[in-house]
Amino acid sequence: MMREFEIERQFDIKIESIKPNKGVYFLKTDDGAKCLKKINYGTQKLLFVYGAKEHLYKSGFLNIDRYFLNKEGNPYALVNEDIYTLSQWIDGRECDFYNDDDLVIAAKNLAHMHIASKGYELPENSKLKSDLGRWPHLIEKRIKSFDKMKEMVRKKKNHKYEFDINYLKTVDYYKNLSKKALDNLNSSDYFEICRQTEVSKSFCHHDYTYHNIIINDNNDVNVIDFDYCKREVRVYDISNFLIKVLKRREWDIKYANLIIDAYNSISPLTKEEYKVLYSFLLFPQRY
Structure with missing residues (x-):
């Protein structure tokens, strides 16, 4: 519950349900379906990945899983020692x-x-x-x-x-x-x-x-x-x-x-x- 509370607080969302799905979590929230993922590397590398996605998007390559920013403007949430990212859930096969x-x-x-x-x-x-x-x-x-x-x-x-x-x-x-x-x-x-x-x-x-x-x-x-x-x-x-x-x-x-x-x-x-x-x-x- 601590994790869910922190994700809600830091990303300013309300989680209605959470379900494991192939190494990530499928979230139903008050702002639609989201993908929550625990990251196994540090924030410096994560910022490289975040920047790469943002660069693609700004270059017109739009169909990617962009990260949401937390209330402090970071593309991740820190929960104790763990790092989580939040992105839109992408439907499809x-x-x-x-x-x-x-x-x-x-x-x-x-x-x-x-x-x-x-x-x-x-x-x-x-x-x-x-x-x-x-x-x-x-x-x-x-x-x-x-x-x-x-x-x-x-x-x-x-x-x-x-x-x-x-x-x-x-x-x-x-x-x-x-x-x-x-x-x-x-x-x-x-x-x-x-x-x-x-x-x-x-x-x-x-x-x-x-x-x-x-x-x-x-x-x-x-x-x-x-x-x-x-x-x-x-x-x-x-x-x-x-x-x-x-x-x-x-x-x-x-x-x-x-x-x-x-x-x-x-x-x-x-x-x-x-x-x-x-x-x-x-x-x-x-x-």
Whole structure:
């Protein structure tokens, strides 16, 4: 009850009912349906996310889950040690990755979001979230981890389980894929693309997947949950979206082409961006 009382007091609303829903809370209030979310990071990062959403909205990318401000003008409520955000509840269905029309409008929407993200100036007291220039290091770190895990399994003196045996059989294949991804990335204009992204002051959603893409009855696409957004090359969002779709569509190349063609119809990728995209797709991030 303490939490509900503080949310009501700080956001000046009256909560009629509260119901858990997929990691957030659905609130019925005297001011309509709202989404309450507990945040697991600090206020400086939250201000970065808040600023990113506001920048998108001011740039004409309107269909997002903007935060409400509390009575002190902050986009969050502090309840003891916990941080909560409040946004409008967005009605609609999740993007269907088995529906080609959904894939097309989601890909086009991603391109529009990337365009609208350009020129984002950080709010006061916020903390920049950025992965620009980090990917060669991240891939090198993963390659070293393959060797470390391989040695750990080999040193097991007791019985090796089926998982251990399968890991030893496959680890070199995925290590070589990682090396190929790294070589391709190093031979691309990755750092120049990072520089251009820094200059354009754009950002990525970083979790652009079905449950964060809400399509309403008018076929309007809404994007929610910007918790992971950060400065990043746009092909990261594209590769992440492609991987999440393709693993559900039997890795059929026609769906990759469908998505890329839809994205390119709004904001075409360059030849060098394709090289970086290929590296991201090649890298076995989930192994």
